[in-house]
Structure formats: C-alpha cells, structure tokens
Amino acid sequence: MSMLAESSLYDFVFIYYSRNQAYLRVRAILHMMNDPAQLIEHGLGPYVLEEYQHARKAVGSLSDEHPYVQAYENPDPFLTFFARVGSDLPMLYGTYLVLTEPSSISVAQFSIMQRSASVLSSSITEIISSASTFRDRCHSIKELYRAEISVGVMKDGAVAYPDPIHEEMGGMAIEVRNLHFSYPEAATTTPTLHDINFSIKPGQLVVIVGANGSGKSTILKLLTRVYDPDAASGPDSILVDERPISEYRLGDLRRATSMLNQDHELYPLSLRENIGLGYVEKHNDLALIQRAIELGGASHCIEKLKDGMETKMDEESYSDKWDLPAEEEHPLNVELAGLPTAPTLSGGEKQRIVASRTFMRFMSGKTRLVAVDEPTSAFDAAGEQALFDNLLSMREGKTMIVVTHRFGTLTRQADFIICMKDGTIKERGSHNELMKLDGEYANLYNIQARAFVDDEKKER
Numbered sequence: 001m002s003m004l005a006e007s008s009l010y011d012f013v014f015i016y017y018s019r020n021q022a023y024l025r026v027r028a029i030l031h032m033m034n035d036p037a038q039l040i041e042h043g044l045g046p047y048v049l050e051e052y053q054h055a056r057k058a059v060g061s062l063s064d065e066h067p068y069v070q071a072y073e074n075p076d077p078f079l080t081f082f083a084r085v086g087s088d089l090p091m092l093y094g095t096y097l098v099l100t101e102p103s104s105i106s107v108a109q110f111s112i113m114q115r116s117a118s119v120l121s122s123s124i125t126e127i128i129s130s131a132s133t134f135r136d137r138c139h140s141i142k143e144l145y146r147a148e149i150s151v152g153v154m155k156d157g158a159v160a161y162p163d164p165i166h167e168e169m170g171g172m173a174i175e176v177r178n179l180h181f182s183y184p185e186a187a188t189t190t191p192t193l194h195d196i197n198f199s200i201k202p203g204q205l206v207v208i209v210g211a212n213g214s215g216k217s218t219i220l221k222l223l224t225r226v227y228d229p230d231a232a233s234g235p236d237s238i239l240v241d242e243r244p245i246s247e248y249r250l251g252d253l254r255r256a257t258s259m260l261n262q263d264h265e266l267y268p269l270s271l272r273e274n275i276g277l278g279y280v281e282k283h284n285d286l287a288l289i290q291r292a293i294e295l296g297g298a299s300h301c302i303e304k305l306k307d308g309m310e311t312k313m314d315e316e317s318y319s320d321k322w323d324l325p326a327e328e329e330h331p332l333n334v335e336l337a338g339l340p341t342a343p344t345l346s347g348g349e350k351q352r353i354v355a356s357r358t359f360m361r362f363m364s365g366k367t368r369l370v371a372v373d374e375p376t377s378a379f380d381a382a383g384e385q386a387l388f389d390n391l392l393s394m395r396e397g398k399t400m401i402v403v404t405h406r407f408g409t410l411t412r413q414a415d416f417i418i419c420m421k422d423g424t425i426k427e428r429g430s431h432n433e434l435m436k437l438d439g440e441y442a443n444l445y446n447i448q449a450r451a452f453v454d455d456e457k458k459e460r
C-alpha cells in the first residue's frame with residue numbers, strides 16, 4: 001500500500017469510527033465486556049449481550065476491529081501475491097500472444113480477456129477478504145467457547161428468589177456456618193477465610209471492620225455469590241432465607257442484590273446510561289435517573305457539564321491520537337480537533353455517579369440485600385455523610401452490610417459489627433459492647449480517634 005493510500009484509508013476508518021454512532025456503540029459495549037466480573041456482579045450480562053446484538057446489527061457486516069488495526073491490517077502476504085499475480089496472469093498471457101503471434105488474437109478477444117481479468121481480480125479480492133472474515137469468526141467462536149466453559153464453573157440453581165414466604169420479610173436473611181474459602185488463584189497456603197460463623201436477620205444493618213487484607217471484601221463476594229465457598233465448607237455454609245445460596249437461580253439473586261464497591265470505573269456511555277444501568281428496564285426514565293442522581297450526590301458535577309447527563313464518557317474513541325500525521329492542517333487532525341472530548345471527572349465525582357447507579361437499582365423495588373464496600377474513599381466528609389444518610393433512609397425492606405475503615409455514624413447505628421483479623425472473626429457485637437471488650441475493635445477505633453485529636457491539636 002502506498003503512503004498516500006494508507007493515509008487515506010486511515011482517514012476513512014477514523015472518520016467513520018468517530019462519526020458513526022452505531023460503530024461507537026459497538027466499541028463501547030465491547031469495552032464493557034472487557035470486565036465480565038463487573039457485569040456479573042451487577043447482573044448486567046443479559047442487557048449488555050442484547051445491546052451488543054442491536055449495535056452490531058446496526059453496523060452491518062463491517063469489522064468492529066480497532067480502526068488502527070483495520071487501517072494497517074494486511075492480508076496474508078501469500079494471498080496478496082497470489083491475488084496480484086493471479087489476476088494479472090490472463091493479461092500477461094494475452095500480451096505474450098500479441099507479441100509473439102500477433103495473428104492468433106483479435107482486438108475483441110483481447111477486450112474480453114481484459115474484462116475477465118478484472119472480474120477474476122475482484123473475485124480473488126473477495127475470497128481474500130472472506131478468508132479474513134472467516135478467521136475473525138473462528139476467533140469469536142473460540143472466545144465464546146471459552147466463555148461457555150467459565151460459565152459452567154459456577155452451577156446455577158433452580159429455585160426462584162425470593163420465595164413468596166420470605167418476600168414479605170423486609171430483607172434477606174443470611175446465615176453463615178463454618179465457612180472456609182481460598183481464592184482459586186491465591187499464591188498463599190493459608191486460607192483467605194476460615195471458620196466464619198454469623199447470622200443476619202432480615203433488615204439488619206451490619207458493619208464489617210478490620211485491617212487491610214483481613215477478608216472483609218471477600219465475605220461480601222461470597223454472600224453475593226461472586227465466588228463459592230471451598231468444598232470443605234459443605235453445601236450449607238451460606239444460607240439465604242433458610243436455603244443454601246447455591247439452590248437459587250443466580251439471575252434472581254443478582255437482581256435482589258445491590259453492590260456498591262470501591263470500583264468507580266464508568267462505562268464509555270452517556271452519564272444517563274451509566275446511571276440508568278442500575279435499573280435497565282427503566283434506563284430511559286429521566287425522572288427516575290434524576291432522583292438517583294440527587295440521592296447519589298452527583299447533581300452538582302453533572303449540572304456543570306455542557307451536555308449534562310447526556311455527556312459521553314467514551315474516552316477511548318477520542319483519545320487514540322498516536323501515530324497521526326505531523327501537519328496540524330492534515331484533514332485527520334482537523335477532524336480530531338472538532339470531536340467532543342470526554343470530561344475529566346475526579347475520583348470522587350465518578351464515585352458519586354456509581355453511587356447514583358446503585359440508587360437507581362433501589363428504584364426497581366427488588367433489592368433485598370445491599371452490599372457496600374468502601375464506596376466513599378474519594379468523597380469529601382460532607383459527601384460521605386450525605387451518601388450514608390441517603391443509603392440508610394432507603395433501608396426499609398433491605399438487609400445492609402457495609403465494609404468500612406471509618407468509625408462513626410454507621411458503626412454506632414449498626415445492629416452489630418463484625419471485626420475481622422487474618423481471615424477470621426475476631427470480635428462481634430455493638431459499638432458499645434466492643435468498646436467495653438477493649439480488644440481489636442477498640443484498638444482500631446482508638447487509633448482513628450487519636451488521629452482526630454492530634455489533628456485538632458495541630459490546628460490550634
């Protein structure tokens with residue numbers, strides 16, 4: 001490919017890529033698929049697959065490969081050689097005949113030969129492009145097959161959740177008995193969790209505290225069935241509404257769970273859709289989304305954006321500015337300069353958008369368990385207080401488990417606190433009970449309280 005042809009192909013692909021909404025949508029959804037754990041945790045798998053199919057259909061038969069790859073992708077050199085030589089061969093033969101035996105070929109025959117050569121050339125090109133499409137398809141099937149295998153690792157249950165008897169009980173009842181767990185990919189020999197026992201009544205607020213790495217988040221991952229306990233724990237190690245968690249349909253359990261964790265990555269979609277994903281059936285209901293934005297504390301950061309909640313977070317498509325022609329006035333650079341850019345949101349602002357998505361999930365009315373894992377690490381103090389106040393105000397009908405390092409309103413309001421150390425429950429009780437015990441919890445509390453007092457002294 002000549003430099004000129006290569007550059008204009010890149011222009012074409014890039015402009016197509018940046019302008020065509022359907023294409024952008026495919027890229028955005030493919031981006032979401034890069035993090036299947038997130039999708040599984042939030043029960044978004046079916047929605048994303050369906051959206052992918054819509055978007056892919058809208059794009060048609062074009063490749064969804066990255067534009068750079070499309071522009072620079074060369075077919076197999078052997079096939080290119082074959083196409084060039086193969087398509088020119090009849091003409092070469094004709095020229096040879098004209099030169100060596102001028103009387104053996106007429107102008108009409110030569111013209112027919114010319115036309116046939118042109119048809120042959122396009123057929124060969126088509127075969128080559130089909131071969132590359134075929135290769136892409138094989139690759140997709142292989143990926144799909146791998147996904148099938150991994151889906152099979154966690155066995156789905158058959159029982160619908162919640163059952164009519166427990167549905168009215170105001171939240172999920174949880175019982176954990178002799179639970180042991182090690183991550184399949186863990187390099188250590190000691191288990192991540194061992195001999196964990198506790199039970200939570202419907203509608204209770206439970207706070208889990210403890211040092212880094214003590215297993216707090218892992219407990220949430222097991223209660224939301226992101227992982228299954230070790231086989232040694234036995235099938236009854238986690239009971240949900242008095243039945244082993246593994247017996248329920250996973251989709252039902254995920255719909256009944258709202259998970260708000262430390263992860264504050266946004267999808268490359270509009271902010272409206274990022275929040276609407278909390279309740280996919282209503283992802284276009286602007287009034288609900290607006291309410292969720294207020295509860296998540298994201299109103300201020302969305303209002304200051306020119307496009308408000310329609311602002312696209314599609315950073316990927318606009319940021320690939322490498323390997324561009326140096327001249328500023330090159331059409332490709334001009335195109336780029338005119339494209340919208342995704343806003344730079346701070347960590348705390350992103351966390352507020354993610355929190356809004358959780359409130360949107362609450363709107364479905366199906367949430368029976370709220371699992372919260374340090375979602376406010378980048379929040380300011382007022383924002384953190386407002387978020388927890390809003391979470392607590394919507395507690396009715398939900399069991400709430402919160403992992404936190406901060407001692408304050410939540411720990412005082414909790415029905416009970418679980419204090420973890422090295423993968424086991426070290427202490428359990430209310431704030432006052434644990435303070436009286438003067439053990440691990442009191443120690444962690446006092447360290448934090450002392451830091452506050454020291455800060456105050458410094459300020460004076």
Ligand SMILES: Nc1ncnc2c1ncn2[C@@H]1O[C@H](COP(=O)(O)OP(=O)(O)OP(=O)(O)O)[C@@H](O)[C@H]1O
Pocket residue numbers: 183185186187192210211212213214215216217218219
């Ligand atoms: N996916 C994983 N694979 C292997 N080991 C993991 C994985 N996730 C966590 N661990 C390990 O399991 C242990 C418990 O981790 P966990 O995240 O539950 O701790 P935590 O108490 O929530 O910590 P923190 O307060 O730092 O968030 C840690 O030693 C951690 O390194």
